[in-house]
Amino acid sequence: VTSAFDRDTAVRREDGGSWSGAITDDWSIAGVPNGGYVHAIALRTAVAESPHPHPLTSTAHFLGKTSPGAVEVRTEVVKTGRTYSTVQASIHQEGRERVRTLTTLTDLGLHQGPTAMDGAPPDLGRLSDLHDSPVDRSIVRVADRFEYRMREEAVRGTVGEPSGTARIEGLIRFADGREPDPVAMPLIVDAFPPTVFQLGHRGWTPTIELTVHLRAVPAPGWLLCVLRTRYLQNGILEEDAEVWDASGRLVALSRQLATAAESPW
């Protein structure tokens, strides 16, 4: 059985060298596809074009709105080296480029060197004291693809009781049992409610750019995510995420630049 994520990010090479795929409506918020999901389609294509298996750093610039429907993914292998390769992959719909991604890949197994970790995954307490996402899944359809276990303050912020600190800590896994992998990371870091809901913001937070660093291949099981916004400035914000796997290992760091389009202040 193919998982929903694998089915909905599948790409096929066409004659002429571009790739075809489809954005489905199952990863949308009010009809707008989740940006991390669309990034993941491009990332899957970049991995397919690369001799290296692991997308070490991938940046997506969101140029225009995507919609559920067919996509063409155009790729350019920018460089292929022994340790790294770099691939550009762009999402096109109706002939117009909507998302451009640039990814440098490697084989993480080739990397050996010092480790010094100044931080660890937070202790979220007992799983039974955590809460699934309270969003309306008929609107936030992407949430229906996951199970969440969030701290109570994160849940409260999402339903209109903001904590005042733009920080969300919680566990996430695919609802259909699919295990996490590197290609899923852009979606994972973009699948929680926006951190600025904790500041009372209620509107869209469109992503301008998202960069994801893969630090290790995740172990099976829950992923623990810490999402944080420190600087909301004239409606522009960063949202940082740390992703830790079930073995307690850091697997990804991400940062997105987004805007808080409407203001509750």
Added chain:
Amino acid sequence: VTSAFDRDTAVRREDGGSWSGAITDDWSIAGVPNGGYVHAIALRTAVAESPHPHPLTSTAHFLGKTSPGAVEVRTEVVKTGRTYSTVQASIHQEGRERVRTLTTLTDLGLHQGPTAMDGAPPDLGRLSDLHDSPVDRSIVRVADRFEYRMREEAVRGTVGEPSGTARIEGLIRFADGREPDPVAMPLIVDAFPPTVFQLGHRGWTPTIELTVHLRAVPAPGWLLCVLRTRYLQNGILEEDAEVWDASGRLVALSRQLATAAESPW
């Protein structure tokens, strides 16, 4: 009088649409041009190609070594919209692409919205208690282009007495009095000693990818930088920077993915 930075990042449009410039040896470390300096040449070209003045988010992937000498900058205007434009600019030397950048630009004056800052520039104490960079400027030539005022622990880490915490706080300005501006930001965040020197690492820390978010146009005067590495993992690390201007405003956030190529452990 043209500043060293403006002279050494100048680009000229050639017939056929590409741009020519030159990497000088004045921004090198042991003959290798500083990555942020090369990024700045590409960024200057992206700004010249864009109807928007401010590089809101710019990512550089470092594909291969650059050397002092002539460069060709090839550009592609990926998208031009009302609020944002996206420009790709690539540094070529001897016909080979060495650095690819992707930048989304805007006019920051168009952005209005809420502000909520969870952080502030650290108090560095009296200027007279801070220290210029102790690096050997005959080797680290890029340091000779700047004045620094760093906390004593940052200086000690650079000369072989690591603090054990990969954090550097300090002031920086161009030595020739040129005021900071958006195009200089990739260089500014890459012009301090590597944070991992504070962990005892002594070798190269080659940058794989650097992303800089511009949050405001800097005021004249010193820039206060906070550089930090939290996760050095199997020789792979992130180096994050916050840049605050002399008026106390956040002007840039950056993150680079780098490797600590040689290990003291």
